[in-house]
Amino acid sequence: MKKIEEIQQLVKSHLASLDWRIEPCGLYEPIEYVLSLGGKRIRPVLALLSCQLFDENIEKAIYPALGIEVFHNFTLLHDDVMDKADMRRGNPTVHKKWNENTAILSGDAMSFKAYELLAKCDPSVFKSIFDAFTETSLDVFEGQQYDMEFETRNDVTIPEYIEMIRLKTAVLLAGSLKIGALCGGASERDADLIYKYGIGIGLAFQIKDDLLDVYGDEKKFGKAIGGDINCNKKTFLLITALEKSDAASKASLMDWISREKFDRTEKVKAVTAIYDKLDVRTNAESAMRAYYEDALNALRQISVAEELKQPLYDLANNLLYRED
């Protein structure tokens, strides 16, 4: 049984060995660039960890796993264009380094390259992983659309928010796990259970992210605290605060949301004080724990020996107690 670190290394070396030095280089160089920017490669790692539950020969899942990583980076590339983001992992984004048209076209090509990699699998599983991948990808775009729509709404409910993060974040983790399982020869039942595990950890992960933005340790978190507060991002905390607040707190929150000019530190402090008063942290933590439990419940039901599942229990655990 391979450890997470070993699998991560395997993913990285295979990813680096993909050949993007092909013509026209104006199309493929930006793809090589965006894939070289690094990251934890969590999705392909999940795919291989999941494959390993059912078959120790995880090489079977490597190309589909890389396909998922290429897809994920394609969504980041186009998201950066849509967000007009200048930097990604400390480097200029593709539309900054090249231009917007290049970012659109190279991104488009990446989704087809993702399918090309996905198809490098055992023919017996191809249709099932194709279906999982296509459905998952469409979910991701739906999630992105809801996320964009939420920016201009102040009446987003918690169920709407959960559905958005399920689509935008959780399904791709879940889909990666499902695809890995199918490559390993999992039954449909087990593939669905590992998908459920992925949804659970994905939702818990996103709520943890919302919590870290406000209650994280700036040094460990690696980015400034309160980024979500400053841009009025509809997080679990803000939506819960708007729902739980009395008239005075609500007025104060809405006032901070509507201000165009403000001192960032002051805004973070004021909004955090409202969050504290309403104790929205407890709501978020209990929701996070509930999704974490859902994940573990699904994992327990998978019909393989418990010791094989250890890396996935560890992963869920690390997630819940992570500080970055």
Add this chain to the structure above:
Amino acid sequence: MKKIEEIQQLVKSHLASLDWRIEPCGLYEPIEYVLSLGGKRIRPVLALLSCQLFDENIEKAIYPALGIEVFHNFTLLHDDVMDKADMRRGNPTVHKKWNENTAILSGDAMSFKAYELLAKCDPSVFKSIFDAFTETSLDVFEGQQYDMEFETRNDVTIPEYIEMIRLKTAVLLAGSLKIGALCGGASERDADLIYKYGIGIGLAFQIKDDLLDVYGDEKKFGKAIGGDINCNKKTFLLITALEKSDAASKASLMDWISREKFDRTEKVKAVTAIYDKLDVRTNAESAMRAYYEDALNALRQISVAEELKQPLYDLANNLLYRED
């Protein structure tokens, strides 16, 4: 055997019956819109005509054919963003009617919807049509990349130009034909032959387009003559003219290309006069005829009765003598 018009009607009614009234409508409404703008639906028609060579039950190829049409419209949608085009078939483009982010995201979703439709086929042909579609799509992006790069070059050669239009235009026609043939149960040899037929008519079609822009009848052509000349588009005619011209003609052409302010009618008249003097029309017409002959040669070799091929002979013929 169904006639072209009948097949076109079949495509249109199936396309109209696709359900895009799904949530989030902010993502799917623009897709429904762009697909409703019309067009000759030439690619799905080719797929069904090709299927019909090998199997009279052309319903087998209908969803893959629609997938190709969705893909084609996705490329138009993103091309319009890249070209900053305001209008498409007499209607505002998606990024004008909604906004650029919507155009990017809905376009992205379309490529996955295209795959979803493609997969609605007989499982026995799925992998082969998947491979043909993925390869074809990547070719289209490569062609688009070359086309963009040619805008800022004045040293494009005819072989480079032919390769660009092969990728950008011809392969999708050829891929449609190949996918239709595979759905109909064609042998690999016949599928490759119909692909060759598609490349031939695609190249001939594009050169005809270049010719019509200069030598077409404005009323029949449906758009103003000289559009390519005015924007210095590297067409078969311009590239040939730059290659054939003596020093004086070349200087005059380069002068017109470099002018930022000019009278459009005057420019079209002057450049056309150079084309006439160099007789580039003859070069273009003989190249077009050669590709047309290549197409017919491939079609002749396909191992089905000649009378079944009649619609495809007619189509090639109409193409060569079309005036719009």
